[in-house]
Amino acid sequence: MGTAPQLLLLLGLLGLLLLARAGAWGAAGDESRETAAVRALAARLLGPGPAAAFALSVERTLAAGPGTDVFVLSGGGARVRVRGSSGVAAAAGLHRYLRDFCGCHVAWSGAQLRLPRPLPAVPGELTEASPYRYRYYQNVCTHSYSFVWWDWARWEREIDWMALHGINLALAWSGQEAIWQRVYLALGLTQAEIDQHFTGPAFLAWGRMGNLHGWGGPLPHAWHLKQLYLQHRVLDRMRALGMTPVLPAFAGHVPKAVTRVFPQVNVTQLGSWGHFNCSYSCSFLLAPGDPLFPLIGSLFLRELNREFGTDHFYGADTFNEMQPPSSEPAYLAAATAAVYEAMTAVDPDAVWLLQGWLFQHQPEFWGPAQVGAVLGAVPQGRLLVLDLFAENQPVYTRTASFGGQPFIWCMLHNFGGNHGLFGALEAVNRGPAAARLFPNSTVVGTGIAPEGIGQNEVVYALMAELGWRKDPVPDLSAWVARFAEQRYGVAQPDAVLAWRLLLHSVYNCSGEACRGHNHSPLVRRPSLQMNTTVWYNRSDVFEAWRLLLKATPNLTASPAFRYDLLDVTRQGLQELVSLYYEEARAAYMRQELEGLLRAGGVLAYKLLPALDEVLASDHRFLLGSWLEQARAVAVSSAEADLYEQNSRYQLTLWGPEGNILDYANKQLAGLVADYYVPRWRLFVETLASSLARGVPFQQQQFNSDVFLLEQAFVLSRKRYPSQPQGDTVELARSTFLRFAPRKVAGTR
Template identity: 35%
Template sequence: MRVVSPLLLASVVSGATVAAFDAAGLQGIIERRLPQHAGKISFSSLQGGGDSFVVREGNSSGTVSVSCTSTSACARGLYTYLTEVGGVDIFWTGSRLHELQTPLPKVTSPITGASIVPYRYHFNTVTFGYTTAFWDFDQWSLLLDWLALRGVNLPLAWVGFESVLIPTLKEYGLSDAEIADFMSGPAFLPWNRFGNIQGSWAGPLPTQWVEDQAVLQKQILARMLELGMTPILPAFTGFVPRAMATHYPNASIADGSNWDGFPTVYTNDSFLDPAEPLFAQIQRTFLTKQQEAWGNITHFYTLDQYNENDPLSGDTAYLASVASGTLASLRAVDPAAVWVMQGWLFFAAEAFWTSERIEAYLGAVPEPDAMLVLDLYAEAQPQWNRTDSYYGKPWVWCQLHNLGGSLGLAGNLPHIFEGPVDALHANGSTMVGVGNTMEGQEPGNEIVYGALLDQAWSAAPLNVSDYVLKRATRRYLLKEVSPELEEAWSIIGTTIFSNQDPDTQMTIRSIIDLPPALSGLTNLTGVIPTKIPYDTNATLQPAVKLLWQAQQKTPSLRAAPEFAFDLVEFTRQLLANRFLELYSALVGVQSSAVSTAHDVATAGAPLVALLADLEALLQTNEQYLFSAWVRDATRWAHGNATYAAYLEYEARNQLTLWGPDGQIDDYASKQWAGLVGGYYAVRWQAFVDALVDAKTTGQAFNATDFSGKMLQLGKTFDTQRWGTQPNETWGTKGDSFEVVGSILERWT
């Protein structure tokens, strides 16, 4: 293995646009999240390299002083004080920082901290579809404060990309109609940016959407900068409308590969060869327009050309020419440009990306400060170790964890704490950061994402038991946790969130939200894992019961929103696991040669009953409302009913059919109230009815016919409008504690 010079690691860091120390941005967090303490916490700059902080008592009585080497380090120092001394925290479900006591808790001795890596990264390109597609700035503001306080300093910033790309394409002669044929709908733009899909099966991307997202991006970037973050902005990738080949017949433009079985009209995106002079010209136009729109605020550019796309050739010389041409186009505009790429391709297409091809592709970027690779799935399928630390390129240890934004509880805290530390100190390592690259971020698994960012500020691996217990104490605003809570979180932390099986440590899928079938649903691993890696009766069930007992003995827990959320979340997972058991029993009865239609109906009834209870449970908490997703989407219509219907279709289709005809149906499924009762329960009732009919007639279950009916059901559901079906309400309904109590009586 190579011994890497420290100068190499320093060089990529020098590529950042380091914001000047900004106390105003830090005071903004205080004004937003704990305004009663405005003026009581001060910030100052420290001399020195890296990111470090010191928290002390202030010069005046009742004040606190945070000194740091960077704005990001000060934000982390503030977070350390708030959590370790103040006992409050901020979560994806909301902030509890405003409950910090008055007067400020004293700092009895200085608190110091330092990041073990220069970069703390957040986001996956597709998070901008699965999670933030319809967010407004209030939602972004909460997440950006969460990121800043955790110490994130290098976030991806994809919003508003089309507002720069569209005028760029127009400048090269493409008409509005030709561009419209290329752009995807709002819920699917990340995959258009990746070159996976083109066009929209819902209709052209509205101009109003493009304009609104540009305004939102300006707000996001301004907040990122004031919080000490360096945004990663997009660059021109080479994916162009098909009409580009007509306008430039002599340019090397080829159609790419098919993606996930989509019809050709919606995939096989055209790709302009980066070796072409036209590529560099368009890149210059794009980056220039982007600087005009957002300012000269970064040297980091995200650019992925082969995300689940096959290169036109496996020839190493060709791959090298693509990489060298791409970098040259960036550095011709920005001499300090850093090309940021997701390393997912090296895992997802491992058969193609041999060591020889990877080395040729990365090796065509000889400058050590010109590229930053995100090892996207390092927690389970790391690529840094098989590529000799990406052949000397600086890289970031990332946690993917979640595919499609599914809700199932899972994680590997031991490896999250140990893996980055081990990789950082591996011989020849060129690791320069850690990051979260979840496809979708759902609050039930927030613990694993926060854990990785916390590990970035500890030279030694954190302790799992200690970590989860301290987090629970802050989460519920307790001085100390009860024996019931301690035992519950000990079980949860050491089983559900300590799963070290790489095949199942991603978010576990429930078969509830997969298309019903007689086979092929259980014990799946990989992209859609349905195998439950723990004994439900020995782990999850007692944990839920202990949480229930804790609030009975400590009624004040009912006032903690995070406790109510956790109780609903773990009960939701318990019901999802129970459903799998009931399904297996139903399949067994159906396959029996001596069973009757009555037997099948009897075995199927509990599945439908459980889904009714699950729907009632989810209705009690605002984090589980399908109506909220729809409302987030349709508010961008500004009262235009036609536009609102378009946006609602986009929102529904992503969660259900994901394509015009179910190309990757239920990949982005969610156990949300309204979706469970209005869609999944309807499918499972139809499945039970079909099995009963098969037994009654003595015929085999017709899987093909049933699949066709489910596709039509999905299309019908996707074109509905919220509020047109019985019992559809926008807000919550029922009491979480009452519903959980009744569920525990029936299903444990």
């Protein structure tokens, strides 16, 4: 530890912060505030006129006990009454009425809100109580993969979506770097040292978890100001609706420069992460017994709460995808206790929200003794664990319900914000109820925890509904038919058949294949070793594509239908890329140049350009929209260039050398044309050249050559359209007629 004068300085700084206003908040606002907030939500959603037909109110007395969320529906005709035990419960009741009585639909891609007149009557009084204390939302990574460039208008829509889907516990992590900067400056770090520590905006999630430092930075001063403003608005709205925001806490990671200010500090440099070298990873972790640990933790949390108030829930991840320096249970318990004690030194009512991903990610390290050490270091009930990937690899079943600590059964589903039709709806449907029935279960909630949002909306609709159900949906086939009808606002038999095919194919994943990450050759750096195996019959995708096209005369007015038609067309072309790749690879292995050029030519010169053209017809699939959002956050051209480069790197190379290559892959118009197409064309040309010259294909040399193309895309300043071009329906139809019939029969 540092010298005595340094300790006195730190204690003095902490004392000054302790004198600041506490700014504590309750877990929920009062009834009148929440009533006003949910009425304002209804007006935003429906418009002031239609919203006036709903009498919305918050009444705490509806709850059967502490932590119970209940809504009650009644009435009909000219007036429907919706009462909730909280703002969230009332919003969820409104959504339940709109969905099940009016056939409406609310999703990320848009809403279908055609209300019947008169409003359908609720038979008697419908009361529904959630069997779970918490319905949680977000993943630490979501803030980087999806939220990073959002303004308040976009956040407002998301919080509305959260409330309507019954979410009452969510991360609120914006603006924390501004707080850390204050703390670091108070500790004696220079601004230059802080700039070297923070990552760029698109990589903040991994800076917050200690995985990265410096990459993509520095953070401009204007970034901090805007994020503070945004965080205040987000927190105010969440609290007004009765949600509980989860704020960040100190997990033990410090900037390297701390060792300059405190030369005797006891820190351990952890190993590298994500194929980065130590110039950007290898976190510095304070020893749990070092006096600097509680001081830094208290300084940060006190300043955070002074700025934002608190609802007593805090998130921190010390060993996310990083192996601890010791497997000794005593060390792991001490490291865990140090984090918790730094919280409770400032907030005696603190509850620690811990992502349980570490136990799932490195099961060979986290044996029973190691897991038990972490779980036992925090008093029972004060550690709330997210079983983050429970739909695929639940941890609660092998840890005796996390050693008696309460946990939330979470569906992770999506990694990196990838596009690609995917889901494990049967496992998701059964999972929460199974967790409740587990012997001595301590499950207290359900969670939606994707790394990226804005895809596969059917999966999230089901998961949100399960937060209000004691039992699984009895018939998923009937459920998905209702989903299609609500989504499009009309019952269309061909569309229903298409959705049932998708339910039993792409959305029926099980086992190891259900990793939630798109491994299609389309979005991977080409090689001869690419795996094209899928768990479903590809002909089901092509048939669903055909059925949606058949349904177009009745549904073209539906924005949701047009979105789904594009998404299924995109998926169909993705399947075709795999099939043509297999043909090209087989031709190369047989040394058939003509076959290679034929299959490779279709893939690289026809299929992918056709995909880019279809994607360009919808603003939600435009690279230009994503880059424009990034640039719009900036206050100068230099900032705009930095933010755009962050975006381009995240979508492609991720790190300077392709460190986590294509992890956050998307299928966006512009990205396909200028990133995927050049790679595939170079691959086909290189294979053809190797056959013509009679020399083996050299993957290592190809990787070096293609990296130059990938890097050129990242460093480019080419502008892309942010407005759609072309008609989705016509493009989907013409693309199907050009490609799909050649490949439908007998494919798998």
